Amino acid sequence: MNNLSTSLGDDFYEWVNSNSLQKKFIKGQFLVKGGEAIEYLYYSDKVQGEYQVYDKGNKLVKLENLESLELSSFDSLLTLSPPIANIVSTTDNMYIQIPAQKFIKYIESCNSIENNFLVNYAKILSRKIQLRNELLINRQKEKIVELKKILLFFGDLDELDIAWLQKVGKHLTFKNNQIVIEENKNVPFIYIILSGLTNIFISRGGKNINVGLASKGEILGEMSLLLSKGSQDLATASVVAVENADILAIDKKLLRQKLMKDKGFAFRFYLSITRMLSFRLRDQLISSGLGIRSNNLDIDNDELDFEILSKLTSAGNKFDSFCRRYY
Numbered sequence: 001m002n003n004l005s006t007s008l009g010d011d012f013y014e015w016v017n018s019n020s021l022q023k024k025f026i027k028g029q030f031l032v033k034g035g036e037a038i039e040y041l042y043y044s045d046k047v048q049g050e051y052q053v054y055d056k057g058n059k060l061v062k063l064e065n066l067e068s069l070e071l072s073s074f075d076s077l078l079t080l081s082p083p084i085a086n087i088v089s090t091t092d093n094m095y096i097q098i099p100a101q102k103f104i105k106y107i108e109s110c111n112s113i114e115n116n117f118l119v120n121y122a123k124i125l126s127r128k129i130q131l132r133n134e135l136l137i138n139r140q141k142e143k144i145v146e147l148k149k150i151l152l153f154f155g156d157l158d159e160l161d162i163a164w165l166q167k168v169g170k171h172l173t174f175k176n177n178q179i180v181i182e183e184n185k186n187v188p189f190i191y192i193i194l195s196g197l198t199n200i201f202i203s204r205g206g207k208n209i210n211v212g213l214a215s216k217g218e219i220l221g222e223m224s225l226l227l228s229k230g231s232q233d234l235a236t237a238s239v240v241a242v243e244n245a246d247i248l249a250i251d252k253k254l255l256r257q258k259l260m261k262d263k264g265f266a267f268r269f270y271l272s273i274t275r276m277l278s279f280r281l282r283d284q285l286i287s288s289g290l291g292i293r294s295n296n297l298d299i300d301n302d303e304l305d306f307e308i309l310s311k312l313t314s315a316g317n318k319f320d321s322f323c324r325r326y327y
Helices: 002-008 010-018 074-078 100-107 112-135 149-156 159-168 222-226 252-261 263-287 306-324
Strands: 021-025 030-032 040-043 049-054 060-066 086-089 093-099 170-174 179-181 189-195 197-204 207-215 238-241 245-251
Touching: 040 100, 060 112, 074 100, 074 263, 093 100, 112 222, 112 263, 149 263, 149 306, 159 245, 159 252, 159 263, 159 306, 170 189, 189 252, 189 306, 207 263, 222 263, 245 252, 252 263
Parallel strands: none
Antiparallel strands: 021 093, 030 086, 040 093, 049 060, 049 086, 170 245, 179 238, 189 245, 197 207, 197 238
8 A cells, every 4th residue: 555655654654564464344344343442453545434433322423434544543542542433344445454552652662754644643633623523513512521631742742842842932821701712713823721721612603612621731723733724724613711721822933943853852742742632532522422431441540550650640740840930
């Protein structure tokens, strides 16, 4: 499948080619089952798979298609949780099968050749979030348990990365009901929420529809960075402060220059963004009362293995240190 080489680079393609097998799936067969641990990732250079979930009444809800060259449920590996949606083959088709744990270790080995893969996958996740916002727009939203948001961004950055963000960032305070980002308007910054809470809205039919929350430790404006067209980064949604929110604004021009010049920073930045979007995609279904969740497989604070616990602790310490500069 040379399209993978063209899109993501020869070295990446060679690794996949030497660590994968071909497997045939028939129409209606599961590539991924929600609630079950992931053993393999699958991809095809054709759009031949579909995401499906069940609502609380056990009614099937069809979501978007598995994109061409999209690795099935890679986002679940990044969130350290089993998938909550099924992925079903829509035709008889050959897929490339890759061992999941071997692949995640390869990706997290911090080799700059993987930047293209991470950027591409982050764009796929951004498009999925947009599609599901439209699909799930009329579903009643439920309050979900707050995730360890600091893991999403600061867990993957090193001390020099954080120091650079502090150096170039501008500290802003937004009051209750003040607009942080306006949908379809240019977003010249990405924003890191230091404290407070924001609502995320999309405008449809003259109404503002709440599609999520963003709180301490999360990033805003990253989807417009990933999906930018031409000279402007148009916002995919509006963001409004629910209560006083302290936010650090990072100029995207400076960020793009840094990403071009510093490959190590680029890898860690895109890995953190991809992880954060993976959590957001998961939250999107859970808050709409959809998906299959396994309490035995989701992260539990009482059952965290040492590696995960160490990462959470490190991320928390980094974020606390980061915030102390502004308080």
